Amino acid sequence: MLSLLNENGPDVEGIFRKSANAASCQTLKEKLDLGKDVNLREESILVVASVLKDFLRNIPGGVFPSSLYDKWLAVTDEENEKERISAIQSLLEQLPTPNLVLLRQLFQVLHSIERHSSTNCMTSYNLSVCIAPSVVSLPSSHKLGLGNEVSKQISLVQFFIENFQKIFEDNTSTLSGESSVISNNREEISDTFNYFLDLSAAQDEEESCVSERTHSKGDAVPQHLSAAPHEGGFPGERRFLYPEKEKQGKRIPTHSDSC
Numbered sequence: 001m002l003s004l005l006n007e008n009g010p011d012v013e014g015i016f017r018k019s020a021n022a023a024s025c026q027t028l029k030e031k032l033d034l035g036k037d038v039n040l041r042e043e044s045i046l047v048v049a050s051v052l053k054d055f056l057r058n059i060p061g062g063v064f065p066s067s068l069y070d071k072w073l074a075v076t077d078e079e080n081e082k083e084r085i086s087a088i089q090s091l092l093e094q095l096p097t098p099n100l101v102l103l104r105q106l107f108q109v110l111h112s113i114e115r116h117s118s119t120n121c122m123t124s125y126n127l128s129v130c131i132a133p134s135v136v137s138l139p140s141s142h143k144l145g146l147g148n149e150v151s152k153q154i155s156l157v158q159f160f161i162e163n164f165q166k167i168f169e170d171n172t173s174t175l176s177g178e179s180s181v182i183s184n185n186r187e188e189i190s191d192t193f194n195y196f197l198d199l200s201a202a203q204d205e206e207e208s209c210v211s212e213r214t215h216s217k218g219d220a221v222p223q224h225l226s227a228a229p230h231e232g233g234f235p236g237e238r239r240f241l242y243p244e245k246e247k248q249g250k251r252i253p254t255h256s257d258s259c
Contacts, residue, residue, distance in 0.1 A: 001052045004040050006109045010116035012045050016053065016130040017122060020046040029054065053134045056106070062137025063102055064156075065095065069139050073152045076159070084159060085166055092167075103160075104168050106135070111164035128158035 009015045024047045031038050032051070040048055056063055064072050068091055075091070078084040092100060110131065114124045122130075136153045160167060 001040060001048050001055075002105050002109050004045070004048055005052065006112055008045050009049070009109065009113045010120060013120050015045065015113060015120055015122055016049050016127060018046055020044060020050040025050050025054070053131070056131075056134040059137075063099060063106070063135040064137060065099065066137040066139045066142075068094065069137070069142065072136065072156055073149065076152045076155045081163070081166075085163060088160075088167055103135075107160050107164045107168070110161045114161050124158045124161040125154070127161055128154045128156075132157040 005015070021044065024044060028038065028043060028047055028051050061067070071091055075084055075087045078087055092103070095103070110124075110127050113120060113122055114127055117123045117126075132153045135157065
């Protein structure tokens with residue numbers, strides 16, 4: 001998925017923002033869950049982007065581990081770029097290898113897409129609004145704040161996108177080398193995806209057992225097991241994507257509108 005998005009995503013207007021066909025997304029997810037061979041090039045790139053967001057959102061513990069949630073958000077309070085990068089690199093050193101590999105490859109793709117924002121209309125800010133809900137995970141005991149806290153999540157992801165090369169000390173992601181870097185790491189990426197798929201499957205099995213025990217006693221199934229995820233991003237995402245238009249009292253574009 002990352003390889004395909006890195007190759008074709010930069011040329012697609014509204015990539016990660018525009019809604020994909022729900023039935024196609026569900027079909028692709030079911031095939032992947034069953035371990036079937038899938039030719040992603042036959043799928044709509046919007047479907048691939050949507051399924052990737054769903055995959056990221058359902059990684060147990062989160063891509064940005066929820067155990068470090070407060071520390072991730074604290075990064076945005078650092079006064080200058082150098083201090084932010086240093087704080088981020090310190091946190092990255094604490095991550096499991098699969099998380100680190102996935103973050104690096106994901107933000108390489110997002111960085112590549114952002115560099116073509118004149119074509120796809122997806123600036124680093126717009127991308128961060130759409131991606132942050134899938135990668136920044138709240139601790140189970142934490143309630144999402146709708147103000148400053150959401151802004152910090154967006155700001156964190158935006159900083160990662162804009163400073164990918166400095167954060168990961170990557171000098172290979174030039175315009176001529178973006179695709180080759182992803183291609184050379186396909187085996188590593190595949191191993192990482194398989195790791196998280198196995199982890200998610202194990203958690204789903206455990207939650208299914210808990211759900212059956214709870215439901216058999218007449219209690220409702222826990223909401224987090226039955227609620228459908230918000231496809232676009234944060235509730236009120238359009239307000240974050242187009243804040244200047246909301247302030248002016250103009251109609252906020254929908255996902256299907258042009259940039």
